[in-house]
Each structure stands twice: as structure tokens, then as C-alpha cells.
Amino acid sequence: MAGSLAAAPAAYLLQVLALCRWPLALVGATGTTANDVGGAAISGVITMPLDKQYVPVVRNGAIVAHKTAYFGKVFVGSPTPQEFTVVFDTGSGHVFLPSKECGSETCGKHRRYDRSASASAVDINYDGSPVAEGEDRDEVSVVYGTGDIVGSFVRDSVCLSSTSSSHSAIGNTCTSVRVILATEMTEQPFSAFRFDGVIGLGLDALALDPEFSFFGQMAKAGGLAEARFGYFLSHSDAVPSEISFGGHDSRRVASELQWAPVHRPELGYWQAQIRSISIGGQELEVCQDGSCTAIADTGTSLLGVPKQALRKVHVQLARKVPGDPERLDCRQFDGPEIHIELSSGVRLQLGPEDYSRAAAMRVQQNSTNRTQVVCRASLMPVEPDASLGAKAWILGEPVLRKYYTAYDWQAKQIGFALAVQPTAAASEESLSASVGGASGDIAMAAEEQRPRHTVTGAPANEALRPSMVHI
Helix, strand or coil, X not given: CCCEEEEECCEEEEEEEECCCCCCCCECCCCCCCCCCCCCEECCEEEEEEEEEEEEEEECCEEEXXXXXXXXXXXXXXXXXXXXXXXXXXXXXXXXXEECCCCCHHHHCCCCECHHHCCCCEEECCCCCECCCCCCCCEEEEEECCEEEEEEEEEEEEECCCCCCCEXXXXXXXXXEEEEEEEEECHXXXXXXXXXXXXXXXXXXXXXXXXXXXXXXXXXHCCCCCCEEEEECCCCCCCCEEEEECCCCHHHECCCCEEEECCCHHHCCCEXXXXXXXXXXXXXXXXXXXXXXXXXCCCCCCEEEEHHHHHHHHHHHCEEECCCCCCECHHHCCCCCEEEEECCCCEEEECHHHHECCCCEEEECCCCCCEEEEECECEEEECCECCCECCEEEECHHHHHHEEEEEECCCCEEEEEEECCCCHHHHHHHHHHXXXXXXXXXXXXXXXXXXXXXXXXXXXXXXXXXXXXEC
16 A cells, blocks of 8 residues: 655655555364475476465464465575565565564564675665665665564565576576565564565555566566466465466466456556455445455455445355354355456356355353354455555455466456366376476476475364354
């Protein structure tokens, strides 16, 4: 969202809001842990696996759900690149990393960028001008949903592979970009999560300047096969989620991509106009005037609903469960379907397995002592915004798990296709085939750089106990 510029002692302090929202996700137990599936370069597309972390959500001493985060590796600076884990977030526009100058307990839980260790780093102000010796530096404050950071600026190389050269055997994997170095990080949400920083993949307008945009700089350099990237979320912990640069991964789509033009790209968000939304066959009035928009956001793990419509949507998606089960996974309990039709004709469909909270809620009426178990949707309110309006929906993890999404930087359009969810064995086989089918240096580089994905904090694969609510 729009940044504002205000004077600070002997420098500038900017305030920037990002669409990225934490806590990230509320999910139940899924899958098993495996860490032997990697990524590769396929037909000029650079695909990397994403690590996954679960963080328990505790209510009244009981775990009722889990937050999740997905993050991959980048390498910053030279001659010896510094490795960091980052969330690739289409809802923000900047690159931020913790700075070695940050001495807080929260920063200490993450790898921190050492400015003195990079010969390619240049200290800059927010406008890109070099910082003169003895001059006070500009600072920025960036809000990420439930937390924020404060930091200064540096220009340095950011790479998708650990090679020290900007040109590896799998293509141009580096770009020079302005980076925000966090000297302050709030405890929430950054203390609970293992990832170090964020790479914003929003359009140029979402950044203070286009030179803050990692993918914008990559596309400008012309080293990618296509100015596109793709995003895949896996249903199973045994198969890694992935992000692809230079195109999309054809192994992960069940059909041709269907494209929707970006609505008002000058705002910087990957958003499309909504033609209609219906729940259980009933069209929502809030979107009948054509003013609703849908934002594809890899940094948001819930389905975001305009605040004015949230209560009604919750009611329509709630389901009463017969009896009084001790354990229940609501994702396996019948419920109405959500149909979203974009203005371009792209149709998206979500079922209860996509939008439900895993844990049910047991409601007890104190006056009658009667109980009713209820399954609910996992939704988040989207506050009205001056630029986005009052009817913005956020297509977070429930949509991104079901649909592979691709982001076309030049044509300003978003592609959707049902995602192919491979087994761990199939994923390994397809990877081996793609590496084996490559030639020369590409095959060697792909094999050498086959990283493993990790899953931490995975819950037991069992249904959750309903949480108790007294009314």
C-alpha cells in the first residue's frame, strides 16, 4: 500500500504498508515429513523447493490449529554469498533482511546480513544515492500485518543460487537490487518463524522505487527465459512446495493456464476484477455491482473477505455436525462450495477441504447445557483501503493450494490452472528425468544444486479435538 514520507532527525523515515499478513495460516495435521525432493532448471525455468514450518496455535492450553510458513533460499553479496531464507511474497514490493547491526533477541534468532563481508554492497539512501561518509542514513518502517521492521538501505546482488557469478550454468540467477536491512524487528510475528526475511514480488508500483523490486530487476536484466514466475503449494509435506522463475513449471499444471488481466496495475498488486462470487449456489450481493477485486497473495495463507461481508460469509460456510464427536477434521466434512468468477471468465472453485478450519468448535449453551459441534471456515477480514476500496478479496493459501498460479510481469496478467499434486515418488522421478534429459553443464548444475526441502514442527496426522465455547 502507499508509503508516506515524514521528516526524521537528520534523515528521512518512510512508512510502507505491505499486504503480506502474519500469522500466516491456520491448518490442521497433514502429511509426513520428508526432505529428499529437490528442484532443478527445466527448459530455462529455475524451480526451487520451499521449506515449510508449522507453529502451533494454543487456546486454553490446547492446540487448536497451526500457522504455516513457506520459504526458500537466496544468496546475497560477494565474493562469498551470504545465505538467507525468505518468504516470496506477491503482496509486498521490497527485499528485507535482518542486519548484523540489529542486536535484539528476535534478530538473533535469524541469520543477519553482514555489510562488511560484501565487497559488492553500497550504502544508499532511499532514493538510491550513495551515503556520504559521516552522513546520517535514511530509514524506513515497513508494516507486515501483525508486525513491522525498521531499517536502512543497501544496494547489493541477490542470487537464486550459491554461485558467486551472476551467470551460472542454469542461467542468470542474480540481480542488483536495493535491500532494506532491518535494524529493528518486532517479536511478533518474526520471533516464531524460522525464515530470515522477505522478497516482495509485487509489481513495481508497490515498491518505493523500481530498483527495490527483485523480480522487476531480474526481468529488466533480460537473463530469464520469460518475465514470469510461478507458484505451487503442495498438499503433502512429503512433496515440496515450489516457486519457479523464468516461466512456470509445466509438471505442476493439469491444463493450460487461464489468464486474467491485472486490474489497475498502477497499484502494484496482482489483482483481478471479480464478476461474481457465489456460495452454495447463492450469489453474494456485495459483488453484484462489479466493484469486487481478488488479489493473488503468496504471503497470505487464509482466504481474505471484505470486512463488510465477513459475517455473512462465515454464516453461509458454517455447518452443524450431528452428534458430539470427540475428534473431527472439518476439511473432510461436507459443506457448500465457493465459486469465484473473474471478469476475464476464469472460474475458481473451493470446497470445504480447501477453506475449512481443521478443528471444529463445540458450542455449549449455559442456560440449557446443550452442545452443538460446528465446522467453520478459516477466513480473515480485509479492512477497507483508500486505494483498494472496501471490496478486496485476498486469494491466499486455500486458493493457491488448489490452483497453480503464474505471474506475467510484462503482460500484467495472472494465470490459473488446477495444480497437479504428485506423490513423493513421482516428484522425485520427474525431477530425475528432467535432470537426466538436460545436457552438459545444465545437467551437472541442476544435479549439484538439487536442494532438499525441510518440514519443521509438523503435527501428528490425526483429527483435532473441537475447541469449547460457552454462550
